[in-house]
Amino acid sequence: MRLLGAMTRAQSQLIGTVDRQQLFDGLLDALLELGDSEYGFIGETHLNEEGTVYLRTHAITNIAWNEYTRKHFEENAPNGLEFHNLKTLFGHVMTEGKPVVANAPAEDPRRGGLPLGHPELRSFLGLPLHSAGRMIGMVGIANRPDGYDEKLIEDLSPFLQTCANAIFALRADDERNQAVNELSDEQQRLHAILDSAYEAIITIDQSGVIESINQQGEQMFGYSGEELVGANVSTLMPAPYRLEHDSYISNYLDTGDSKVIGQGREVLGLKRNGEEFPVHLTITETKVKDTALFIGMVKDLSERDQADEKLRQLQRQLDKSRFGQMIGKSPPMQNLYRVINDVASGDWTVLIEGETGSGKELVARAIHAASQRSKGPFVAVNSGALTDSLLGSQLFGHRRGAFSGAIKDQLGYFQAAEGGTLFLDEIGDISDEVQISLLRAIESAEVAPIGQVDTQQIDVRIIAATNRNLADTVREGTFRSDLLYRLRVGRIIVPALRERRQDIPLLAEAFLAEMRLATGKAMNPLANPVMHLLENYTWPGNVRELKSAIQFATIHCRNDSISLHDLPPEIQHQEVATLQGASKQSSLEQDIVLALEQTGGNRTAAARLLGMSRATFYRKLKDLGIK
Template structure:
């Protein structure tokens, strides 16, 4: 070991070693002549631990790491006088003799012409720095992993989105291609998508549909709306209902299928099936079988229905002709209900059997004191029917004075109450009915010709039931249902033999008599099928005839006996007898006269 920096003072030597010890470094000086590195001062303990005790004062580079060897072999500006700064090697790792490692760093400097190497063991500061770098790199790796996960997720989601969009496009194309009429609803039951076919059916643009509540898009009637709402709220995967009417300028009929969206249980798909054409045909069929409260699909009745539709479009007076019980009042009601007056009153008055004054008072009203018993002012039926329809049944039976007053009303559109002088304007459509042949009445002088022409502007002839026997099963079944509902009895059908008897019976009381017979049968019926024995006696006892012409020949004789039997049962009370036969009192009286029956 050489003396430190070639100073000879022992105290300097000691001071130098203290400094080295304090700095924990080992110092070598490069000897250019020998090309060796000479140890200066006492080396610290770690140096000995790493390289062993020094055998001489020079550095044995072969015992050192190749790093230090190469480093010291390199040219160094600081030793060439080109720099007066400290030059550092950077850290390197050396193995010690105990199998451990230590990190060292060399520093080079020049003092005058002397070239020095200072080697220090990197300690806590270095470990702190290593720890910081370690954490920083671990953080970078973690962020890199996170970013990578995000990128992967993003890529996956974009892929899924693209696939989803493709699937959606395919599904939409398929939907459009198949022409399915469908709406997709979100959880709030707002429309999120509508197929072109649905838009065409509803006659609206996509932009006005999407985002709207389904009730606004599908203008169902209130009751139908509730049914569809119920279907939408249903727990089942699918539900269907209809047909429902979509209101609009051109109403549409649709059947509705409700499907759960398989991907979102709270969302719904409404598939609409346009049934407008079917419904129109169905309605046409229904109308052919029944029209308002009229039942029948015989050609004669179909002609009647068409006539009713025609006359309903105009405001003229109508004369309905037909035998008693054929349903003249029902025709009058149908005309009223089909006309523009349907929201105004429909008043029906039977003109038969009423005296001149009573009928006049009933039709035109009276002033208090106009006659005995007229204690108050009273408006007549014309005034009561203001804006609507007045049905005058049995118009052929009205007295001549009333005919005159009625004619004036029809001409002037005004009435004058009994006891008053001032006429009152009225706006009433008159529909009259009669079983008379009014033309013959005119010839006989019992009916005013001018009144006939005034009331017979339009005329409808109602066929007797015997003229439309093919309607009897339909009528019988309709009455059976009505009576069963009213009586809460369960009678499903008519036995074939029963129907055969109904078909062959002459039905002088027409539809009214048929209804009474069915009512009687239901009351008598013990099972769920009406048997012939359940029919009224006159029908049971009547012979089943194959030929209608024979029936007609038998009608008078059978009817006379029936009328007599009814009178007998009713103990001579004609009203009760008429009721039992299912005919009006007026008809009953008329038939008594026609059949030359003179009850006591």
């Protein structure tokens, strides 16, 4: 009876618990009771970079024997203690994958010794945990009064499978970024088990009568447990699922032919208020005293559908907020669009000024697209990337033999842009000699290729751009004032990203959409804490840096939602909230509150979103007084 009672409590821990630590602490308590043991652990096996196995605990008895070990346990146990010494009793379990029974550890040659002060080890049992044909962890218990034997190992077999299923399901959660079509049927089943553990778990008998439902299930469907236990599970199903359900079970029990057992599928659930909502349902079977018990794992897909709708709304919003390839609806961008339309209506030269990465070339392309030259070529030249001699040749062309290496006639950018627009980026970096030639070309609408005396008429609109203050360079004597005045007939100043923070969410989601296509990842929209950090960063690299940051985060993200620790380190470590005069601590408090709101109060998920360990997250909650 004690064995049955402990097993029942262990199963209830697995079915009803969503917190990992609470789950494994409960399993360890059951294990110690089943094994009549003084202390023990449940752990997961991993491989290090050299391929050597080691153990990280999910639950372990606190047997600290001095202040140092007490402090070490309290600081590290919540995240898992690691054990790498394989020349021990439990090390043999990991390397051989077989049980180790040691009823006289002091004389056992496999024993690796104990630290000074360690509690006495009178007997030890180590058992491997297997799932899908491979070892994924182990349990260890110690100091059973009468020692350990094969009968106990046999009795513990169902319990070990429960522990293995829990570890494998949690491991699947860490690998959820893998595409579903690459997963085996077993992995898909484990994903469904884990996902539903954070949502709803319902157990029914072979007649379809509900025997238990966890708190998440009550919240999901809007019933209390008392109302549902004893009712038929079809209460939670709309037609036609309600009508088909009983026939599925009876057909399976009669023939063994399953249409739903072990298979994950999308169906509709029915809430108490009559609302239908999409769910992912996985049904598994277990035996209790030779009687079939079915466990339904239910994940609410409403958030996914809401996320899809949010993406559609975002696309509509982006369509309304675009000007050419530029994105933004803030007042500075609305003003920029008006100026672009103004300068595009004529054919005069334009100087675009703005910081690096602010989108000056996009502005130039927008001017070209809105002008009467839109059907002509748009030729972009990075002036700062070319040497003086090469820049002259590239701009105006050259004749064969004009200089060493000129083996044939070559058209220049001016000729290539005939009838269209020539965009000269980094114009402030060209030499005085090229400035003179460029000024002459603008004034006369003629160019003379290097090595040719006669000039050629050109029909080209000039748009130049710079991230420098050309008025300062004129005063310094490095840029010609007459050229500046010729270029600055039309003048556009592109706002820095920090001057239009209102556009950051639009830009970030647009770049994330591009990365979905580029990587094939089904990324969720950015969570509030992540967006909060992006909106408060100074962005010295402007839009180009934001795009790079989203690309970086998407590549490094290991699941379907970007968290704070996926962002580039310079963004993670910024002094946030200085723009609002708030303290660093209040910003952290705001991020934590936002993370809890985003995850519906799930502290484990909130800690993961913020890139913190669970222990650190709980400590921050306590320090900041957040309930």
